[in-house]
Structures are given as C-alpha cells and as structure tokens.
Amino acid sequence: MVEHHMHNGPDTHNATEQPCKTRSFWTALLVAVAFMAYGVFRGDVLEVYQDASSLCLSCFGIE
Amino acid sequence: MGITLFRAIRRSTQVFGLVLSNVYISVFVRGQIYKGPFKSVCVPFLYCHACPTATFSCPIGAVQHFMAIHKFPFFIVGHFALLGLLVGRTACGWLCPFGLLQDLLYRLETRKIRIPRAFSIGPYVVLLLLVLMLPFVTSEHWFSKLCPVGTLVAGIPWVAWNPVNPETGEVMIAANTLGFLFVTKLAILGGFLGLFVVAKRPFCRFVCPVGLFLSFFNKISILKLKVTEDCDRCDTCRKMCPMDIKVYEDPNSGDCIRCLDCTACAKVTVTASLPGCPTNAASHGTATEKAVGAKTP
Numbered sequence: 274m275v276e277h278h279m280h281n282g283p284d285t286h287n288a289t290e291q292p293c294k295t296r297s298f299w300t301a302l303l304v305a306v307a308f309m310a311y312g313v314f315r316g317d318v319l320e321v322y323q324d325a326s327s328l329c330l331s332c333f334g335i336e
Numbered sequence: 337m338g339i340t341l342f343r344a345i346r347r348s349t350q351v352f353g354l355v356l357s358n359v360y361i362s363v364f365v366r367g368q369i370y371k372g373p374f375k376s377v378c379v380p381f382l383y384c385h386a387c388p389t390a391t392f393s394c395p396i397g398a399v400q401h402f403m404a405i406h407k408f409p410f411f412i413v414g415h416f417a418l419l420g421l422l423v424g425r426t427a428c429g430w431l432c433p434f435g436l437l438q439d440l441l442y443r444l445e446t447r448k449i450r451i452p453r454a455f456s457i458g459p460y461v462v463l464l465l466l467v468l469m470l471p472f473v474t475s476e477h478w479f480s481k482l483c484p485v486g487t488l489v490a491g492i493p494w495v496a497w498n499p500v501n502p503e504t505g506e507v508m509i510a511a512n513t514l515g516f517l518f519v520t521k522l523a524i525l526g527g528f529l530g531l532f533v534v535a536k537r538p539f540c541r542f543v544c545p546v547g548l549f550l551s552f553f554n555k556i557s558i559l560k561l562k563v564t565e566d567c568d569r570c571d572t573c574r575k576m577c578p579m580d581i582k583v584y585e586d587p588n589s590g591d592c593i594r595c596l597d598c599t600a601c602a603k604v605t606v607t608a609s610l611p612g613c614p615t616n617a618a619s620h621g622t623a624t625e626k627a628v629g630a631k632t633p
Contacts, residue, residue, distance in 0.1 A: 295611040298421065305415070305418040308417065311410045312411025318411060319376065320402065329386060332480045333490060
C-alpha cells in the first residue's frame with residue numbers, strides 16, 4: 274500500500290544536513306548529465322558497441 | 337503486502353533481468369553473438385556481453401576497454417551516476433542475475449558462515465587494480481580474465497556448445513586450446529559457488545565493482561530507507577537482509593541493495609523524495625503503520 278504523510282514544517286533533525294545533501298545531489302546530477310552528454314558527443318556509445326560486439330575468446334583462456 | 341508475496345515479486349523482476357540479458361536466441365541458428373544496436377547499451381549489473389545469448393553489454397567490460405585505450409569512460413560513468421542518484425543500488429537487488437543465483441544458493445539448507453567485514457575492502461581493490469589500473473597499463477581486460485560471471489555465462493557455454501563458425505566453416509574452439517586460464521577461471525567460479533551456499537551474497541559484498549560504484553550514491557539518492565525512533569535493535573532486519581546489514585545502524589549504507597526485504601519489519605520504511613523537499617514531505621511506505629516518527633541517521 275502506498276501512503277502519503279504531510280508534516281507541518283521541516284524535520285528539525287535534518288535541518289542542518291539537508292541543504293548539504295541537496296547541494297550534493299544536484300551537483301552530482303549535473304555532473305552525471307554533463308558526462309553523459311560529453312560521452313555521447315565523443316562517440317563513447319560506438320566505442321562500447323565495438324567492444325561488446327566482438328568475442329574475446331582469450332579472455333576465457335581459450336587460445 | 338506479505339513478505340512472501342513481496343519476495344515473489346522481487347524474484348520475478350530478478351528473473352526478468354536474467355531474461356532481458358539473454359534475449360538473443362538467434363545465436364543458436366547463426367552461431368555468432370549479437371551485434372545489433374542494443375550492444376551499445378550497458379546493463380546496470382555485471383553480465384558478460386560475450387554470453388552467447390547476451391543482448392546488452394557489460395559495464396565493467398566496457399570500462400576496461402576504455403582504460404585499455406586510455407580514454408575516460410564519460411558516458412558509462414555519467415549514466416551509472418544518474419542511475420545511482422535516482423535509485424542507488426536497486427538494480428543489484430531487483431535485476432542482477434548473479435545476485436539471484438546467490439540468493440537461491442544461500443537458501444540451500446546447510447551450515448552458514450559470516451564473512452568478516454574486513455573483506456569489504458575487496459571491491460575497492462578489484463575496481464582500482466583489475467578494472468582501472470592493470471587494463472590501463474597492460475591494455476588487457478584483467479577483471480574479465482578472472483570474472484566468475486563471464487566463466488558461468490560465456491566461457492562454459494561456448495566450450496560446451498562449440499558451434500561451427502559460419503564464416504570459416506570450422507568449430508569455434510579447436511581441440512587442445514583450453515589453457516591454464518580457463519582452468520583457473522573454473523576454479524574461481526567453483527570457489528564462489530561453494531561460498532554462495534554458506535554466506536550471504538559474498539560476491540556482491542566483497543568483489544563486485546558495479547555494486548561498489550552504485551553504492552557511492554546510496555546516501556544521496558532519491559530512494560531511501562528510514563528506521564523509526566522506537567526501533568529496539570532486535571536484528572530482524574539483519575536476518576532478513578541478503579547483504580547482512582544492521583539496517584538500524586545505517587539505513588542508507590553503501591552495501592544496501594534496496595531489496596526492501598527489511599521492510600518486513602514495521603520499524604523500517606522506504607521513502608522516495610527529491611532533495612530540497614522537507615525530509616518527510618513525501619513518504620512512500622509499504623505498510624500504513626510504519627512511517628510515524630521515522631528518522632534518517
């Protein structure tokens with residue numbers, strides 16, 4: 274069952290750490306999206322494809 | 337929702353992860369691995385892209401490739417960070433086929449052991465040494481050479497099947513070509529399979545580099561666990577937890593795979609809220625009686 278709770282005002286337990294975590298989250302999100310965008314621009318997706326679509330038997334100890 | 341039904345749902349999604357990773361059944365006609373566009377997409381867990389029926393690529397295989405060609409894997413790091421920020425290690429608990437194997441083998445009735453926490457350094461060593469440094473220096477995929485997942489889903493199936501290569505007309509693996517490495521890989525796999533029976537998810541806890549990367553985001557991800565103030569530390573959560581975590585000590589531990597088995601205890605709740613909102617503004621629990629007085633240590 275899904276439930277929703279509404280409280281009056283912020284949780285005082287987290288009053289000091291919350292802004293820090295908020296900043297960390299949004300900064301990390303921004304960096305992640307920027308990395309993805311640059312990776313796509315640079316051709317990382319094609320590089321992943323080329324590596325994954327070739328069978329490396331030597332990786333399994335097959336000479 | 338009862339724990340039995342809840343676990344059945346999670347088993348179903350784990351089986352779905354296994355099926356999703358092995359959609360390419362045309363391999364049995366063509367005798368070659370899939371080379372279509374989905375191979376450019378990494379699954380959010382460890383699964384060898386050399387598996388005969390693999391549809392997607394392995395993130396760690398891809399990262400090693402980038403290290404070997406001396407490029408930083410921007411796209412892979414970016415999209416795994418995004419995944420971690422949204423749901424943390426949820427893919428480990430709900431999709432990973434190797435996690436499913438560990439969960440199932442641990443259910444076998446036998447004497448169980450608890451592996452010391454000191455081995456938690458394992459994933460860091462594996463990531464730094466086998467996935468990043470050695471491939472960078474030697475241009476060889478060192479993690480892949482030892483990975484038990486690859487042995488199980490790719491090495492053994494290829495050797496057992498040994499199809500005729502349609503391009504050359506010869507069998508893929510000629511006689512007497514199985515080297516020392518193959519035997520080593522079999523021994524590593526055998527050791528892990530034995531360990532899976534007696535210990536809780538040892539590969540996830542002490543080896544897996546994918547889980548390690550996603551674990552960095554558990555504390556700031558949208559999905560979180562909370563423990564109520566009146567928790568009496570009865571250890572029910574630890575007994576339920578496939579990662580052997582004391583949830584009351586750190587509900588958002590990097591080890592947590594968000595399987596939510598611990599929410600069988602009424603003192604543990606799961607919430608999903610965007611950072612910036614008051615912590616308890618939008619709380620989604622699995623039972624109505626749970627969220628009162630919840631805290632985030």
